[in-house]
Amino acid sequence: MEKELAVEAQGLMKRFGERRVVDGVDLAVPRGAIYGVLGPNGAGKTTTLRMLLGIIEPDGGERRLLGAAHPRDAGDRVGYLPEERGLYPAMKAREAIAFMGSLRGLSWNEGRARAGAMLEAAGLGHAADQKIRRLSKGMAQLVQLLGSVVHRPDLLVLDEPFSGLDPVNQEKLEALIVAERDRGATILFSTHVMAHAERLCDRLAIIAGGRRRFEGTVDDARGTLPSRVRYVPRENAGVAPLLPPDAEPDGPGWRFALPPDGVEPVLERVLAAGHGIAGLTIERPSLHEAFVRVVGEAAVRSEPSA
């Protein structure tokens, strides 16, 4: 396995009862990258992350975290925000952060000092000495996130970090993720919200039905679908035979997949026939569309044949 990878997994497998929840997932997360694990609900994202972190043991496959054969050996260099947020309600925010830091090797006093500064920077300085039970859900979530980075980990694993956050706090979280990456940390996070992945991820994997269906950059994912051409003629009558066979009416114009030889031959034909161009746009597919296609195909593949 390569040394510059922060997370490596080969053939990870996990069964719950007779069901294979994760079925041979491979991952290779480069150091210093923001890496997204995308997938629909129940795809096996959380189980994959829990296996990578050593919370549960895989039934098959190998994994390495920051070069360590067992995740626990890299424990002090890893930060983790679980999907189900958990803090002691009676703890004060500053202590909760220091506590999580001390679990990862930070001294209590240093943890408290850093917690104070981090809460100030996150705009939560006023809540430093408030008990967790008095904080709003979003504030508590932010406190837990700060707790997962207080020891300045080399790898930050976030499971559905944006769920339950309002747009303002989502933006704060995105900024924090980018700041952690800029500090040199590797970020591995799971989500089923494409917008965040599209904005943040250097690379991503799409998991569906317990298997990895795609791995690459956001552009690579988009590239799994052809771009779409939207053409609006000046004179619409009789233009259809000149367009590609998949062209479909779309308001006053037409929409079709970008042909392999480009849009130019089509344009030459319609211009030569005097239909003119009132509007022309080439739309790249979104990550959302790529995701839906990958996951949809996976769903079709996993359906039992009649």
Place this chain on the structure above:
Amino acid sequence: MSARRTLRQVLTVARRDFTATVLTPIFLLFLFAPVIMGSLGAVGGLGAASATDGSRGQARVVAIVPDELARSFAEADLRLRAAFRRDEAPPALATIRTGRDPAAQARAAFSATDYDAAAVLYGPLDAPVVLRGPLDRASARYVALLAREVLADRRLGTDRPSVTVREELFTRRGASAGGQGQSAFLAVFGVFFLTLFLAGQVVGTMAEERNNKVIEVLAAAVPLEAVFLGKLLGMFGVAVLFVAFWGVVLGQLSAFLPPPVAAGLGTLVPAVGSPAFAALFFAYFTAAYLLLGSVFLGVGAQASTMREIQMLSLPITIVQVGMFALSTAAASRPGSGLALAAELFPLSSPFAMAGRAANRPELWPHLLALAWQAGWVAIFIGIGARAFRRGVLQSGSPGGWFRRKKPA
């Protein structure tokens, strides 16, 4: 993974549990629970004592004798009564002049309204008849003894030999067999009482982490064995604080013990000597707490609701009482096979070894026993953590330890 790192994580978890328990108003209630318990006990005890005293105050041993013997009976009663402690003395003596039908008088004495006859003597002194209630055999013997005394006085008169006694206080140098036996029982009872009071608290501690989902954070950062040990040590810290507080309080109060009680305590000399016994007592309290606590923690961690945890309190108490009974039996038969079994069985070992410290002077078995018990604490924590990992975190393969081979 370094032992130092694990130790640090254990202490982090322990400190969190300790402070979360101690820095709450409920802890004060817990700390002063013995006062409440003692007050209720005192009120109940006073009521019971008052009822008993009232009943004892009404009870009488009755002698139906001629007038000329009444004084002799009173004098004999005065002499013999001096041999009894106040709370062990027989009922007061009442004399009734002999009438025509002493047997009828005796029966009538049991119907008297101004006293309760425990035993009634009538007839000639050398062959009296004593009527008694079903539970008053001792009273009957006492009133018969009075008759013998009076008869001896009458027959010997001034020839009755007198004895001049000189009492001297003697303090035994070594431990008496009885004192050791009592020390053994008190040691077993002391360890049992403290663990009964304190170790059961451990059972629900993992519920907090399960309910507020902190377990996921802990499990990702810390080996579950360290989480379990940390929680156990945290709660043990609470127990030590409790014991230290009450140890100091009772130590101060012991200065006010009545001299006979203090002297009685002085006879409780354990075989290993008092300083070593004190150290061993604490060591076995620690071992008992950690052993039972690790079992309770492991079992309690499987419970997902408070109701399930509460349901566990009965079997927990039964286990503790069972270990106490086994160890008490072992303490009363030092060196027997039963004692050896109790000393070896992990859950009863601390109790039985505390008893052994009172009964037998060798120290080396205690080192072995403590190592043996520490090993079992590690085993129980390992089993509890593994069961938690499989049952709650759903780690491991289906079937787990007890995977059955399918027929080919």
